[in-house]
Amino acid sequence: MKFVCDGLSLSEAVMKVSKACAVRSTAPVMECIKISADNDEVVFLASDGELSIQKTVKAEVFESGEICVPGKLFSDFVSKLTGEEISINTSDKGMEIRYRDSGTSMQTIRAEEFPKIDLEIGENYFEMKQNDLKKIISETTFCCAQDDARPVLKGCLMEFGDKLEMTALDGYRLALSEAKILSKSGEKSLICPARTLGEISRMLTGEEEEITLYNKGGLLMVKSDGMIVVSRLYQGDFIKKENVLPSRFTTNVTFDKNELIASVERAAILIRGDKNNLITLEIENDGVNVSSASEIGNVAERVSAETDGVELNISMNAKYLLDALRALEEEKITISFNGAVSPFILQNAEKKESLYLILPVRNAA
């Protein structure tokens, strides 16, 4: 294998692909990037078994061939060569990277050891705008579970119907958001790892441009600008959101979002060390009291609000409340309650395209 290309496009491609390299694998080849040169194109491919990323760049190919090199090392190294013209060729000593009067050699692994990755995924497709997809990803994935207790909860449920409905939950809270679909092959429900969605979001640089998601069996694929992301999907049962979302509420309160965030942030400082991270909202007809208390002190703040319905006193994890408030877009937001022990939901006051549900904590006091 031998090719010449410019350092900047090489570095950009390798950096993107290296996100899919396994970090500490028992099989060293999973930490590698596979490089394939042929027909004036060089293809970089990495995969950790769950997520695979491939990127193709133009190059002057003198001798076609394939090889695997350590991904992180290669990525860090070429990131220091963005201004050079780079010549890469394989020899007995491994792979040589030459630039100006200088050169580097790196150990390699034979391309045959790299796992076969199926990139021909086209049974179902769903087309949407890039910024719609990015928005729905950023509005939901932060509510996915972080631990492996129930692996399926580390993903988002994507329901492709008339529109795309995306649900994330971790057992204490739920996020639900929807986005327009431009065209599709049919209806489908998939559970996609949050990590994959993050990488897809990062690869999308357009706004109004379209992007198509392809699905076949347990795989999802997205293609954009010479780059392909393929991910395994999670299999299993996701909670039915219809069973969780209340249809009516006894109290609706509309807040100025930033005023409420500032108040909850202050209340959260005093309870930082506490396990439950508990703050209390006391909903009154003419306003809301935000309070927290711990060994070291207590906060009691008055926040203006428009209340409709019965008064109540409800406690919750301050982090969940802040995460949801920060994810909502509008200046005015509405929180709807059903008493002190039932889940409550947060939405923009006007455009209710996304929704957050949080379980309250029974207040011991």
Added chain:
Amino acid sequence: MKFVCDGLSLSEAVMKVSKACAVRSTAPVMECIKISADNDEVVFLASDGELSIQKTVKAEVFESGEICVPGKLFSDFVSKLTGEEISINTSDKGMEIRYRDSGTSMQTIRAEEFPKIDLEIGENYFEMKQNDLKKIISETTFCCAQDDARPVLKGCLMEFGDKLEMTALDGYRLALSEAKILSKSGEKSLICPARTLGEISRMLTGEEEEITLYNKGGLLMVKSDGMIVVSRLYQGDFIKKENVLPSRFTTNVTFDKNELIASVERAAILIRGDKNNLITLEIENDGVNVSSASEIGNVAERVSAETDGVELNISMNAKYLLDALRALEEEKITISFNGAVSPFILQNAEKKESLYLILPVRNAA
């Protein structure tokens, strides 16, 4: 105690002072900020026993008094209140912070438990320009030892003579830099903790303005803009730099600094996991080869240079070389050697106000 002041100046003062709070102390009062209100001024003071910082702000004092509050907590809390007018008063329940319709109470410790800090330090003084002091601090402190094996090496030797000479060393490398003194009470040698110097550097916001360092016994004091920093000095013997610095060299090599940095950075990537972090410079008459090798590969780069003297082959820790190169200011820098096993020094090619000495590593090859 009762006073009213604006949140921004309160927050700025408390944040600066809190840098001197002890982090995990067996005596809770050492993690506190002592607040003293009297005569339209409020004084904030924190000390961990080594470093003490005091800051005075204007306030409307209704009742004079003193109290100690948890430093980190108080600092984080008031940083969220920069837009408010804040009223602070002590009661049986601790200290109350009131703003708008809201309020917080915090646990306190009696002011009598806070250690006495001597701020009357004026036996010797040394006056210099603020930017000269900041420059000499940034040029030396990064070479101080990080561990406690020889505590004195966690400080810089400050020799106040015709000028200020500052030396830092960690057993493998040495930094030496000098700055002008505008006026002084006499000659003096002090060893000041690197951490204190960092805090002093951060408190200096001026450029051409003057700043005075005061010394009495084992203490150093700096005053600027309502803020006072007092630090214990280290006692002990510092290496005599005259015994370490070579007076003549057998090889002098002048490099383009950025070209050498880029090359060493690339060579350092391949040896990242290695304990010795070893790169080799092969000094030839018409240029220099930079190389490194590890299990995973090797780099050999050619860097242009003007060589004067005998050729040689010398190995060193890539991090020490990079730290020194990055600290030098000029585009052209000179490295001077005395063979492969003697210390070598790095300086700007023209203005030789600062100097770095590094011990080479004997190359096993």
